[in-house]
Amino acid sequence: MKYYLGIDLGGTNVRVAKVDEEGNVKMIKDSPSYAKEGRDKVIRNIIEMIQTFDLSNVEGIGIGVPGPVDDKTNMMTMSTNLPGFENYPFAEIIEGATGKRVFVNNDANVAGVAEATVGAGKGCKIVYYFTQSTGIGGALVIDGHVVGGRKGYAGEIGNIVVKENAPKINHLALGAVENEASGTALGRKGKEILGEKGDSARKVFDLCRKGDPKAMEIIDQMAKDLGRMMGTIALICDPDCFVIGGGCSKSHDLYFDKLRTYMADYVHEGMKDVPIYLAQCQEPGVIGAAMLAREELK
Amino acid sequence: MKYYLGIDLGGTNVRVAKVDEEGNVKMIKDSPSYAKEGRDKVIRNIIEMIQTFDLSNVEGIGIGVPGPVDDKTNMMTMSTNLPGFENYPFAEIIEGATGKRVFVNNDANVAGVAEATVGAGKGCKIVYYFTQSTGIGGALVIDGHVVGGRKGYAGEIGNIVVKENAPKINHLALGAVENEASGTALGRKGKEILGEKGDSARKVFDLCRKGDPKAMEIIDQMAKDLGRMMGTIALICDPDCFVIGGGCSKSHDLYFDKLRTYMADYVHEGMKDVPIYLAQCQEPGVIGAAMLAREELK
Numbered sequence: 165m166k167y168y169l170g171i172d173l174g175g176t177n178v179r180v181a182k183v184d185e186e187g188n189v190k191m192i193k194d195s196p197s198y199a200k201e202g203r204d205k206v207i208r209n210i211i212e213m214i215q216t217f218d219l220s221n222v223e224g225i226g227i228g229v230p231g232p233v234d235d236k237t238n239m240m241t242m243s244t245n246l247p248g249f250e251n252y253p254f255a256e257i258i259e260g261a262t263g264k265r266v267f268v269n270n271d272a273n274v275a276g277v278a279e280a281t282v283g284a285g286k287g288c289k290i291v292y293y294f295t296q297s298t299g300i301g302g303a304l305v306i307d308g309h310v311v312g313g314r315k316g317y318a319g320e321i322g323n324i325v326v327k328e329n330a331p332k333i334n335h336l337a338l339g340a341v342e343n344e345a346s347g348t349a350l351g352r353k354g355k356e357i358l359g360e361k362g363d364s365a366r367k368v369f370d371l372c373r374k375g376d377p378k379a380m381e382i383i384d385q386m387a388k389d390l391g392r393m394m395g396t397i398a399l400i401c402d403p404d405c406f407v408i409g410g411g412c413s414k415s416h417d418l419y420f421d422k423l424r425t426y427m428a429d430y431v432h433e434g435m436k437d438v439p440i441y442l443a444q445c446q447e448p449g450v451i452g453a454a455m456l457a458r459e460e461l462k
Numbered sequence: 463m464k465y466y467l468g469i470d471l472g473g474t475n476v477r478v479a480k481v482d483e484e485g486n487v488k489m490i491k492d493s494p495s496y497a498k499e500g501r502d503k504v505i506r507n508i509i510e511m512i513q514t515f516d517l518s519n520v521e522g523i524g525i526g527v528p529g530p531v532d533d534k535t536n537m538m539t540m541s542t543n544l545p546g547f548e549n550y551p552f553a554e555i556i557e558g559a560t561g562k563r564v565f566v567n568n569d570a571n572v573a574g575v576a577e578a579t580v581g582a583g584k585g586c587k588i589v590y591y592f593t594q595s596t597g598i599g600g601a602l603v604i605d606g607h608v609v610g611g612r613k614g615y616a617g618e619i620g621n622i623v624v625k626e627n628a629p630k631i632n633h634l635a636l637g638a639v640e641n642e643a644s645g646t647a648l649g650r651k652g653k654e655i656l657g658e659k660g661d662s663a664r665k666v667f668d669l670c671r672k673g674d675p676k677a678m679e680i681i682d683q684m685a686k687d688l689g690r691m692m693g694t695i696a697l698i699c700d701p702d703c704f705v706i707g708g709g710c711s712k713s714h715d716l717y718f719d720k721l722r723t724y725m726a727d728y729v730h731e732g733m734k735d736v737p738i739y740l741a742q743c744q745e746p747g748v749i750g751a752a753m754l755a756r757e758e759l760k
Binding site: 232241242290302304306311312313314315316317318319320321323324325328329337392395396397398399400401402403404429430431432434435438 | 530539540588600602604609610611612613614615616617618619621622623626627635690693694695696697698699700701702727728729730732733736
């Protein structure tokens with residue numbers, strides 16, 4: 165059996181796991197990422213964590229990071245949560261310290277690799293994974309390899325416009341799906357329409373489940389916007405399946421059926437039966453990072 | 463030097479060319495496709511045309527067809543211009559008659575392969591090609607291989623919605639970019655706004671070049687809609703370049719700069735400098751079909 169290290173590096177915490185070639189987590193350790201203490205501290209901490217594992221049977225290391233990565237250089241092209249990591253060769257430093265090949269990709273892409281290789285999309289040639297939580301980010305995974313793009317911006321689907329004459333909310337385009345259908349957006353809309361009792365995505369979903377008509381309308385509109393985004397994605401890559409993860413997807417019973425209905429307005433007849441799966445991996449961050457290394461070393 | 467046969471099968475004509483491995487057309491023949499006389503006649507005619515070539519140094523055969531193709535079965539999944547070809551194993555029949563491997567894909571995908579392998583996108587890892595003529599169709603080509611999709615619908619970008627509250631024009635979604643920015647759409651809008659003197663895309667481009675303000679407004683709006691479509695595509699696959707072909711692109715000097723400007727409203731800062739190239743191949747249909755075979759046989 166071959167093993168890989170999967171590292172989920174976030175702005176707050178970092179987790180390192182030893183994962184077998186079938187995606188089973190054998191051992192996992194976590195720690196603060198020390199992002200505020202500077203990149204040297206972050207990297208030193210990761211190397212120390214790696215060195216607590218038996219590396220003798222480890223084939224390679226994968227790392228998921230919170231931001232776009234240029235997979236040709238293994239460097240982040242934009243980094244808001246990890247100061248100093250933009251265009252910094254930290255993978256090379258970790259390779260030097262561990263003697264193992266290191267592969268980096270952004271966290272949504274890494275989760276997509278997890279679902280495509282050992283999760284809900286296992287066995288599908290083209291998997292389109294996206295996460296719907298604080299934000300919305302996606303990954304196009306073909307034959308186990310994620311499509312990174314020219315500068316790692318492939319999968320920045322949160323910026324796809326689905327609503328017209330929408331107000332300026334943040335740096336995203338007017339009417340961007342992330343500002344209409346993310347967990348953050350649900351909380352914002354819930355607060356506007358329902359007040360304090362609906363000021364988070366979780367509260368809106370709970371009210372919807374209890375049959376609150378306003379909450380049901382918010383979720384219906386969210387499904388409409390997300391379905392339109394999915395239709396657009398299907399027209400571009402016609403995936404063998406969609407896999408949806410992230411906090412909102414825990415309430416899949418309240419809107420996955422609606423997604424198919426609304427997506428149908430935007431695609432051709434033969435495309436309407438594309439499977440829509442709920443993400444399966446319990447630890448997509450570390451498992452996906454490990455599978456990223458497995459696929460790249462094939 | 464290796465050689466391939468490239469076949470461009472349309473609803474009206476069929477062209478067969480012998481192409482070397484670098485994409486140079488060595489010999490080309492054309493004929494009516496006899497679509498109205500039924501599929502057997504169409505296929506018999508193609509086989510007869512193939513047999514007039516010296517096949518001794520031919521590695522394989524590629525065929526471009528007017529409709530989506532399931533690249534796993536080599537069959538068309540939808541066929542309006544070639545009656546009887548839907549889910550019909552014509553590639554197998556041609557393989558049996560010629561003893562050569564046959565690879566089928568839709569015409570836009572085949573043109574994309576031509577531009578990605580020996581055309582304007584040569585050397586780029588991820589090429590997004592699209593044609594803007596009667597309709598709008600695209601192809602995502604990664605490392606020379608076109609992304610076909612679950613049922614061959616990848617690249618059906620003409621159906622991407624870019625305009626809201628748009629009227630129902632045909633089977634496409636309301637506000638689909640093909641009904642706003644194709645050559646057909648330009649002719650329709652030109653006739654509405656300019657009358658007979660602007661009732662075709664060519665006439666609208668000519669008037670625009672002469673400085674007619676209404677024609678310039680039509681082209682500006684077209685660039686806005688097309689730029690929005692390109693931004694959406696970039697968010698999903700972040701291509702190393704866009705390559706644009708089709709009749710409208712002959713007037714690239716009137717709107718390619720605008721495409722970049724308008725696309726910028728829909729993408730992140732680092733994505734705004736993606737190269738936008740004019741298609742280069744003189745014979746994308748037959749050359750792309752030949753390169754399709756070359757890439758699949760690698």
